[in-house]
Amino acid sequence: MYERGMVRIQAEAAKAASVDLGLLNTKVKNDILLAMADGLMASEKEILEANAGDMEKGRQDGLRDSFLDRLLLTHERLAQMATGIRQVASLPDPVGRILGGANLPNGLTLTKVSVPLGLIGIIYEARPNVTADAIALCVKSGNAVILKGGREALHSNKAVSDALIAAGQKAGLPQGAVQFINVEEREAVDELIHLDGLIDVVIPRGGAGLIRTVVRNASVPVIETGAGVCHTYVDAAADVAMAVSIALNAKVNRPSTCNSMETLLVHKNIADCFLPVMLETYKKAHVTIFGDDRTRSYDASMAAATEEDWRTEYNDLRLSVKVVDSIDEAIAHIRRYGTGHSEAIVTDNYEAARYFQQRVDAACVYVNASTRFTDGFEFGFGAEIGISTQKLHARGPMALPELTTIKYLIDGNGQIRS
Amino acid sequence: MYERGMVRIQAEAAKAASVDLGLLNTKVKNDILLAMADGLMASEKEILEANAGDMEKGRQDGLRDSFLDRLLLTHERLAQMATGIRQVASLPDPVGRILGGANLPNGLTLTKVSVPLGLIGIIYEARPNVTADAIALCVKSGNAVILKGGREALHSNKAVSDALIAAGQKAGLPQGAVQFINVEEREAVDELIHLDGLIDVVIPRGGAGLIRTVVRNASVPVIETGAGVCHTYVDAAADVAMAVSIALNAKVNRPSTCNSMETLLVHKNIADCFLPVMLETYKKAHVTIFGDDRTRSYDASMAAATEEDWRTEYNDLRLSVKVVDSIDEAIAHIRRYGTGHSEAIVTDNYEAARYFQQRVDAACVYVNASTRFTDGFEFGFGAEIGISTQKLHARGPMALPELTTIKYLIDGNGQIRS
Numbered sequence: 008m009y010e011r012g013m014v015r016i017q018a019e020a021a022k023a024a025s026v027d028l029g030l031l032n033t034k035v036k037n038d039i040l041l042a043m044a045d046g047l048m049a050s051e052k053e054i055l056e057a058n059a060g061d062m063e064k065g066r067q068d069g070l071r072d073s074f075l076d077r078l079l080l081t082h083e084r085l086a087q088m089a090t091g092i093r094q095v096a097s098l099p100d101p102v103g104r105i106l107g108g109a110n111l112p113n114g115l116t117l118t119k120v121s122v123p124l125g126l127i128g129i130i131y132e133a134r135p136n137v138t139a140d141a142i143a144l145c146v147k148s149g150n151a152v153i154l155k156g157g158r159e160a161l162h163s164n165k166a167v168s169d170a171l172i173a174a175g176q177k178a179g180l181p182q183g184a185v186q187f188i189n190v191e192e193r194e195a196v197d198e199l200i201h202l203d204g205l206i207d208v209v210i211p212r213g214g215a216g217l218i219r220t221v222v223r224n225a226s227v228p229v230i231e232t233g234a235g236v237c238h239t240y241v242d243a244a245a246d247v248a249m250a251v252s253i254a255l256n257a258k259v260n261r262p263s264t265c266n267s268m269e270t271l272l273v274h275k276n277i278a279d280c281f282l283p284v285m286l287e288t289y290k291k292a293h294v295t296i297f298g299d300d301r302t303r304s305y306d307a308s309m310a311a312a313t314e315e316d317w318r319t320e321y322n323d324l325r326l327s328v329k330v331v332d333s334i335d336e337a338i339a340h341i342r343r344y345g346t347g348h349s350e351a352i353v354t355d356n357y358e359a360a361r362y363f364q365q366r367v368d369a370a371c372v373y374v375n376a377s378t379r380f381t382d383g384f385e386f387g388f389g390a391e392i393g394i395s396t397q398k399l400h401a402r403g404p405m406a407l408p409e410l411t412t413i414k415y416l417i418d419g420n421g422q423i424r425s
Numbered sequence: 426m427y428e429r430g431m432v433r434i435q436a437e438a439a440k441a442a443s444v445d446l447g448l449l450n451t452k453v454k455n456d457i458l459l460a461m462a463d464g465l466m467a468s469e470k471e472i473l474e475a476n477a478g479d480m481e482k483g484r485q486d487g488l489r490d491s492f493l494d495r496l497l498l499t500h501e502r503l504a505q506m507a508t509g510i511r512q513v514a515s516l517p518d519p520v521g522r523i524l525g526g527a528n529l530p531n532g533l534t535l536t537k538v539s540v541p542l543g544l545i546g547i548i549y550e551a552r553p554n555v556t557a558d559a560i561a562l563c564v565k566s567g568n569a570v571i572l573k574g575g576r577e578a579l580h581s582n583k584a585v586s587d588a589l590i591a592a593g594q595k596a597g598l599p600q601g602a603v604q605f606i607n608v609e610e611r612e613a614v615d616e617l618i619h620l621d622g623l624i625d626v627v628i629p630r631g632g633a634g635l636i637r638t639v640v641r642n643a644s645v646p647v648i649e650t651g652a653g654v655c656h657t658y659v660d661a662a663a664d665v666a667m668a669v670s671i672a673l674n675a676k677v678n679r680p681s682t683c684n685s686m687e688t689l690l691v692h693k694n695i696a697d698c699f700l701p702v703m704l705e706t707y708k709k710a711h712v713t714i715f716g717d718d719r720t721r722s723y724d725a726s727m728a729a730a731t732e733e734d735w736r737t738e739y740n741d742l743r744l745s746v747k748v749v750d751s752i753d754e755a756i757a758h759i760r761r762y763g764t765g766h767s768e769a770i771v772t773d774n775y776e777a778a779r780y781f782q783q784r785v786d787a788a789c790v791y792v793n794a795s796t797r798f799t800d801g802f803e804f805g806f807g808a809e810i811g812i813s814t815q816k817l818h819a820r821g822p823m824a825l826p827e828l829t830t831i832k833y834l835i836d837g838n839g840q841i842r843s
Binding site for chain 1: 671782783799816838842
């Protein structure tokens with residue numbers, strides 16, 4: 008049962024522990040992570056029992072099958088989580104990097120180093136694997152962490168974090184450094200996002216509603232992740248076969264992800280040879296199209312796209328399609344409706360490719376590739392805590408370095424300012 | 426006269442212009458800056474007349490002398506502003522840096538480049554030199570800018586920005602890229618800080634009240650600057666003469682600045698030989714001391730420091746002093762009352778120096794030097810738009826690179842995700 012103030016007590020304990028955690032050397036942090044991976048598997052019985060309880064309650068509550076599937080834990084899924092933790096152990100330590108510096112004319116030595124942010128709050132929805140993932144990334148980056156998961160996965164998340172904390176502490180994890188908020192109530196989220204001076208950053212992971220709520224209400228710093236109204240623009244000079252392949256993949260490969268395409272823009276000069284085959288391809292893939300007038304001229308049965316459609320992240324097999332007069336019209340459309348996530352052009356024209364990459368304001372701008380590649384693992388970062396759609400601090404896939412800040416160390420021998 | 430919506434119109438014009446400004450090459454941007462410097466001096470007559478009007482009104486309104494001094498413009502001060510603009514022209518371009526990248530296993534080429542933030546809002550108080558400063562730094566970093574200065578300097582700021590805009594446009598500055606909000610009313614600030622999706626970041630420059638108001642109320646991203654409750658800790662192993670020199674300089678060199686010391690912490694084992702001479706030195710410099718009990722034992726006439734004193738950024742010749750039992754007590758005091766700006770230890774003990782630098786959570790941590798060096802020019806950055814006391818995006822003195830974000834460019838030949 009939630010009581011006002013309980014989150015603060017947990018956050019204070021985590022903040023106090025963050026100092027020692029932040030100073031652990033790489034070897035100790037890696038040993039903690041490896042112990043956590045082993046501890047997770049050693050606690051398989053307790054975790055799967057807890058998960059069975061969550062699943063049973065979820066079925067009684069009538070949760071959708073897709074939701075229940077994300078909630079389900081199995082031996083294989085636990086093993087994947089353990090592998091994920093071990094992979095984080097194998098990544099370079101983001102803390103203590105010497106990022107720059109100088110010997111100043113007055114004899115001061117200035118050194119810019121990377122340091123942990125301090126205490127990170129993670130607010131997330133159904134999937135219990137986020138628990139292990141977030142703990143591993145925070146420990147590796149020397150950050151204390153306080154977790155608030157979705158209520159449907161409460162017992163699963165608690166069992167996972169209990170296992171990791173117990174195993175981690177035996178290997179040197181400072182007591183209190185990892186905190187799990189063990190209540191269902193949303194009031195706990197409200198308390199968490201108002202702990203000014205204690206929480207250094209909150210990262211919401213989940214659906215658009217969760218992210219919007221956190222961003223709008225938090226008084227602590229937030230990194231906005233996720234919302235992706237992504238476009239693919241098929242230029243007049245596109246290779247038609249490539250354009251069909253990319254525009255199909257960007258929509259249907261995994262429609263629920265934020266890097267999937269929601270709107271297809273087509274240059275009028277290629278529409279006649281591209282759109283008929285594309286629309287036929289989408290029909291076979293069960294994609295529902297909302298088109299502008301020119302797109303609908305290729306299929307009278309198609310629904311008209313509304314202003315609302317251009318703004319919508321469908322996250323399913325729906326797609327908006329618009330024919331544009333020029334690359335500038337495509338870029339203007341993206342500027343108006345895009346969320347700064349991932350945008351693509353398909354073209355064989357060098358100038359058009361460069362023009363599009365320079366003028367589209369988004370974290371990731373593709374030429375001749377599917378927007379589905381926007382992902383920390385695909386980019387070779389070895390990890391991902393989320394995809395930032397903001398411009399400050401982090402933009403695009405966020406990995407371990409984005410969980411650090413910097414500090415200037417200045418060493419002197421009595422310098423004073425004149 | 427302010428009317429609701431007028432700031433949005435200006436911001437929309439600036440945002441539209443930001444695309445072209447962001448793509449200008451370095452040579453053109455430098456030419457614009459040099460033309461602006463010349464234009465500033467060519468408009469000396471108009472600017473000094475406008476300033477005379479502000480000064481006259483300020484005197485009638487009974488503004489303090491120190492305030493009027495900051496407001497005053499002279500030939501020399503204009504020449505300094507022009508020199509500052511030319512110096513910004515001489516700095517490296519922060520836009521278009523290739524910050525990393527990789528050839529991915531699937532044949533995609535990933536390139537991480539620095540790009541302008543887009544549209545920056547600057548909200549500032551009395552000094553008209555900030556107008557020139559902010560415009561120059563934003564132009565160099567390819568950002569459009571919208572300026573809201575203090576009402577006491579309205580005509581001076583307007584004259585300066587008019588001169589820079591006119592001269593800049595002749596040299597290629599895109600029309601609308603620099604916007605000055607030509608009204609006195611604070612409602613304009615309120616409108617500015619709620620232009621979500623238009624303003625990429627607001628940077629408040631001025632007193633604690635202004636910064637607090639902007640940080641608390643803005644719905645657009647803000648970079649918090651300025652508040653500095655800075656400490657100097659005189660360790661048991663300090664060189665007494667050096668400690669006196671540093672602790673004097675950190676307080677009296679320019680007390681109104683955010684990097685000046687507000688609280689002196691003294692290890693109990695050095696108090697007997699350090700504090701009598703230090704307190705005598707402060708007395709000669711007209712510093713008023715608020716002490717804890719042990720500090721007051723050296724001067725019975727000294728006022729007692731209250732809980733409020735430890736939290737206060739005096740910005741004048743007042744100082745709190747406390748005797749501590751250990752370096753850990755000093756660090757705990759700084760953790761509790763510091764604002765994460767600049768902190769210093771004076772010691773000849775290697776372990777103590779390293780321990781302090783590792784454990785104090787602040788932008789700048791000094792050993793054996795005055796905190797007064799926290800400054801973009803002193804650090805060799807060649808510019809400064811403010812000193813960030815937050816951990817995300819920018820920390821410590823902010824120069825041109827902190828006015829950029831990143832973008833990933835991904836180039837392929839038809840890659841789709843399996």
